[in-house]
Amino acid sequence: MTDVLLCVGNSMMGDDGAGPLLAEMCAARPQGQWRVFDGGSAPxxxxxxxxxxxxxxxxxxxxxDMGLNPGEIRIVDPDDIAEMFMMTTHNMPLNYLVDQLKEDVGEVIFLGIQPDIVGFYYPMTPKIKEAVEVVYQRLAAWEGDGGFTPL
Structure with missing residues (x-):
């Protein structure tokens, strides 16, 4: 059974670098059997x-951006992505990506981390680094929704 982790974001834009940070952590010390892709801003x-x-x-x-406190983590229904998020820092809205992959993937889980500051050349805030660490720690024994609450 193959599981894929696709980390998305722009590490030059403060908290938007949560995904790439997770990919770096997994490259340094893999967790579980995940095949990790750092999709950056062009997943x-x-x-x-x-x-x-x-x-x-x-x-x-x-x-x-889910309207939560910085660092909060939620499972987002992939079908809701287009309706919820009108603006993206990525080249292509993620709902298009999900739609392209649905026919070749058994299950798609979208995990959002609420950012605090997203802007060019801002450093990642401590709450987002802590949230990435939480996600990283749960990867090894991931089951179902990883223990995260749905939005």
Whole structure:
């Protein structure tokens, strides 16, 4: 069974770098059996490679404005992404990416981390670093929704 972790975000934009930070952590010390892709700000570039793997599960992690306190983590229904998030820092809205992958992936899980500051050349805030650490720690024994609350 193949599980894929797609980390999304721009590390040059403060808290939007949550996904790339998670990818770095996994590259340094892998957790579980996840095949990790750092999609950066152009996750659509990873579609072909992910499709070829035909994973049972795809976990997408991204800093996502959900109107919560900074650092809060929620599972977001992939079908709701287009309606909830009108603005994105990525080249292509994530709902298009999810739609492209649904036919080749058993389950798509979208995990959002509420950012505090998203702006060019801002450092990542401590609450977001802590949230990334929480996600990282749960990867090794991930089951179902990873223990995270749905939005």
């Amino acid at each position: 659509e570039n990873e579609v072909v490679a992910i499709r070829e793997l035909r994973p049972q599960r795809l976990l997408i992690v991204d800093a996502t």
